[in-house]
Amino acid sequence: MKRDDFDTWSMVELDAVEAALDAWVPRDAPADLGEAMRYAVLDGGKRLRPLLVLAASLSVHGHRDAALRASCAVELIHAYSLVHDDLPCMDNDVLRRGKPTVHVRYGVAQAMLAGDAMQALAFEVLTPPGDVVAPALQARLCGLLARAAGGAGMAGGQAIDLASVGLPLDEQGLSDMHRRKTGALLQASVLMGASCGTTTTSQWLGLAAYGEAIGLAFQVVDDILDVTQASATLGKTAGKDLDSNKPTYVSVLGLDEARHRADQLRRAAHAALASSGLGDVRGLAVLADRVVDRDN
């Protein structure tokens, strides 16, 4: 898949993801809850995780409906984590994806509930009635997602983040935090996509290594963008980490070394794909470049 082909493919896939989220995130959840959930997840975001699921599934000739459900489920978990992360008790952020954050628009309590309901909805989406998705695959996808979202994954990373403000984390501590906080869900996106088809052990390990590398690269680049980009480009408040005295790859390594690290990780991701022995990994290859080359 060349970059132009990728652009066409990803445009088609993203339309499918938007349509599926539009159908699955309920309009009719009571008392503004559905509205708050839809505000949080529709029409926004880069949809990197859904694309990773779908590209990984493509590389293993995976089940299309299962991969679409997995891609929406991962995005729901990601979107819920942003809603909770933006709350006053956490980052207290007012701008996200260029719009007022959910709690600014709907109130703190409703934002918390919307996040809670979005986490549950992710598992609803993965467990459709009937056999649209084979029950064993449903169980596997639920297991991968739950582990990436929970205490050993995303929520655990957030807890370290919370505890680390003002503390002198070294690169190892920082990596451990980000492997959980953002890396686990990015890697799970790849592995959930891979689960929609069949893989050999070495293909699976190659995809796992790819997922780990881009997961970390994503955060290194996030930290770089936080100091080099304006809020308007990012769609969220820039310079936030610096202001709140949080350790970042830039504060720990310096800007040049952080850029070098991002490039190392990009190369590691490509190497993992090459070693996986999978046929068509071009979508995943382009996504690795996207993760590093993005400006928001």
Add this chain to the structure above:
Amino acid sequence: MKRDDFDTWSMVELDAVEAALDAWVPRDAPADLGEAMRYAVLDGGKRLRPLLVLAASLSVHGHRDAALRASCAVELIHAYSLVHDDLPCMDNDVLRRGKPTVHVRYGVAQAMLAGDAMQALAFEVLTPPGDVVAPALQARLCGLLARAAGGAGMAGGQAIDLASVGLPLDEQGLSDMHRRKTGALLQASVLMGASCGTTTTSQWLGLAAYGEAIGLAFQVVDDILDVTQASATLGKTAGKDLDSNKPTYVSVLGLDEARHRADQLRRAAHAALASSGLGDVRGLAVLADRVVDRDN
């Protein structure tokens, strides 16, 4: 099962639930997160939902390991909902199960994260690696739990609750709220237990009707206890709903009529069990009485 037999059975089962939760709620989740999760879920609560799962499973000769996992998963969802419900942005409660609430002990941000991680953990517990629980059953349990916890269930009920303060809800509006807020998870407990074995359609429908009746009865009794019991007996702040001008069955129906309604629902639950055609429903029958006769 006579009441004495039930007491023996439930004591053994509750020990198993405590041991399983102790094993499955991680000590080592980072930065106090595991500690906060354990504080929220261990050594406390009536464990009504786990007992419903296990009694329903017993009535259908269900798979023991699956039922134990389902019972812990339901309790994790229940416990997480209490943690979030107690937060300052929601009920702002400081006492729960006779102890300071999680946010009082660990801070608001950590309490929110602990709740988030507990929801994820519920789905981790339902999806063990390997075939301890048949994958199709894992998928079914995840689906039932997710739907009971999400926008159409518990979180949706909380949203109505939030929006209803000071509003003149009638009994129908109140029932709709509670069917979602507490009823959905209580009914799901019964149906998850039933899923661990095999049922005919009429058995399934009987258990669903039983679950619905006790779900509503539970809330009616909760509202009665809120005005008749002291905080020390309840283990949480009494009179809270009245103070916060929330509609309750007592405020809508009056105390006598609310008591009458609880008794009607108890009888409906017993009738549903009798009509189900299931062999041994005595555990479920005792639990229906417990729901109505409890004093905390």
